[in-house]
Amino acid sequence: MEIIIQPDSQQASQVAARIVARTVREKPHAVIGLATGNTPLQLYRILVEMHREQGLDFSGVTCFNLDEYLGLPQAHPSSYHSYMWAHLFSLINVAKERIHIPDGLAQDIPASCRKYEQAIRSAGGIDVQVLGIGTNGHIGFNEPSSSLQSRTRIKTLTDETRRSNAAGFGSEAAVPTHVITMGLGTIMESRLCLLLAFGKKKARAVAQTVEGPVTAMVPGSVLQMHPRAILVLDREAASELKMAEYYSWVYEHKPGWQKY
Numbered sequence: 282m283e284i285i286i287q288p289d290s291q292q293a294s295q296v297a298a299r300i301v302a303r304t305v306r307e308k309p310h311a312v313i314g315l316a317t318g319n320t321p322l323q324l325y326r327i328l329v330e331m332h333r334e335q336g337l338d339f340s341g342v343t344c345f346n347l348d349e350y351l352g353l354p355q356a357h358p359s360s361y362h363s364y365m366w367a368h369l370f371s372l373i374n375v376a377k378e379r380i381h382i383p384d385g386l387a388q389d390i391p392a393s394c395r396k397y398e399q400a401i402r403s404a405g406g407i408d409v410q411v412l413g414i415g416t417n418g419h420i421g422f423n424e425p426s427s428s429l430q431s432r433t434r435i436k437t438l439t440d441e442t443r444r445s446n447a448a449g450f451g452s453e454a455a456v457p458t459h460v461i462t463m464g465l466g467t468i469m470e471s472r473l474c475l476l477l478a479f480g481k482k483k484a485r486a487v488a489q490t491v492e493g494p495v496t497a498m499v500p501g502s503v504l505q506m507h508p509r510a511i512l513v514l515d516r517e518a519a520s521e522l523k524m525a526e527y528y529s530w531v532y533e534h535k536p537g538w539q540k541y
């Protein structure tokens with residue numbers, strides 16, 4: 282795992298944006314996996330700026346989102362469809378037919394999940410998967426106890442996650458109980474996993490993910506088994522890492538050709 286600690290979330294998002302932008306420049310038909318939540322908002326803002334000011338071209342890019350709430354129509358203001366169109370898709374030149382988000386209204390859920398996995402494979406696999414992390418260590422919506430080899434499927438949210446996500450719905454009771462999410466096995470097949478975490482409330486999940494045992498009880502910890510996982514953190518999210526100084530030293534002394 283590569284741990285990059287930045288003074289604040291803005292600078293951390295700049296690093297993440299450079300990594301995504303480099304992938305898109307080097308591979309115009311790149312496949313990008315996308316996350317929702319508060320964490321990637323600054324990253325998306327910077328990518329939009331790069332598109333407008335530097336001509337970063339998304340016309341050949343294919344996108345796959347990690348997850349979606351079950352039972353919400355796409356147009357629901359709290360659906361991840363609405364989020365992605367508001368914060369990214371309507372602001373860059375990505376082609377509509379290359380945008381993929383799990384279908385929250387799928388009738389045959391297993392078939393819809395199989396189709397999603399097949400679409401990822403047909404696109405050539407994900408080059409960079411952007412990830413956030415839940416306070417309980419979930420990635421995507423893979424809650425604690427998720428199989429480390431799981432594929433895209435229906436999951437039941439924990440109360441902790443429904444509480445964390447209540448803001449967008451007005452109350453915890455209004456948060457859907459079920460979701461469709463890429464599995465941990467699906468995420469692990471991405472060529473690069475780029476996890477962002479900001480703020481004190483993520484410090485414990487980050488420490489368990491990086492320095493704890495690999496366990497289904499902390500789904501993010503599966504990234505320890507990934508050959509290319511980069512975690513970009515602000516100081517607060519890194520505050521419970523025992524080896525924080527070492528990670529910072531490594532990043533500051535990277536040879537020029539390895540820098541982002």
Ligand code: GLP
Pocket residue numbers: 316317318319320321347348412413414415416420421422442446
């Ligand atoms: C949500 C999403 C995750 C996200 C996480 C953290 O439930 N399904 O993809 O990474 O929770 O959200 P936030 O960035 O708002 O803290």
